[in-house]
């Protein structure tokens with residue numbers, strides 16, 4: 252990736268998920284992941300008092316979203332997804348760092364997460380944001396192991 256393709260934060264609008272985003276979010280998630288969330292699942296997420304979430308938009312479309320659950324001083328990163336044709340441009344890093352800042356402001360001391368061991372993009376993203384591997388859950392996703400990571404906020 253060339254430096255010129257890297258993100259500048261002024262190019263994007265980042266804000267919590269709104270009920271008006273639900274249709275666009277389900278489309279993005281269907282394009283992005285094998286087990287996408289439905290509109291109802293996103294709707295339910297908005298109603299959870301411990302859910303901290305964000306979308307990233309450019310002037311045209313919604314390009315990424317992230318969801319964290321706050322459990323007292325622990326922030327659990329539940330999901331982060333960038334639309335496929337916008338990956339590798341720093342948007343995932345921008346979003347994770349934003350969620351880390353918001354969670355810290357809300358009193359969280361640590362962020363933790365898990366992902367499939369074979370997910371190289373996720374591993375690189377989280378390492379870049381300062382996360383360290385703290386464990387492994389064997390066969391957590393069917394036959395796939397889960398890597399557990401943590402980062403102090």
Ligand SMILES: CC(C)(COP(=O)(O)OP(=O)(O)OC[C@H]1O[C@@H](n2cnc3c(N)ncnc32)[C@H](O)[C@@H]1OP(=O)(O)O)[C@@H](O)C(=O)NCCC(=O)NCCS
Nearest residue numbers: 330331332333338339340341342343344366372373375376
């Ligand atoms: C994981 C994901 C969110 C990364 O988003 P992204 O916007 O591409 O991430 P960034 O551009 O900020 O990249 C962060 C680092 O990871 C690296 N990276 C990203 N995708 C990569 C890939 N496919 N292979 C290797 N490295 C990759 C980048 O090069 C960058 O490191 P660098 O700056 O040192 O070059 C995105 O691939 C995605 O939405 N995947 C599907 C959903 C998912 O797996 N979510 C994570 C588990 S919950």
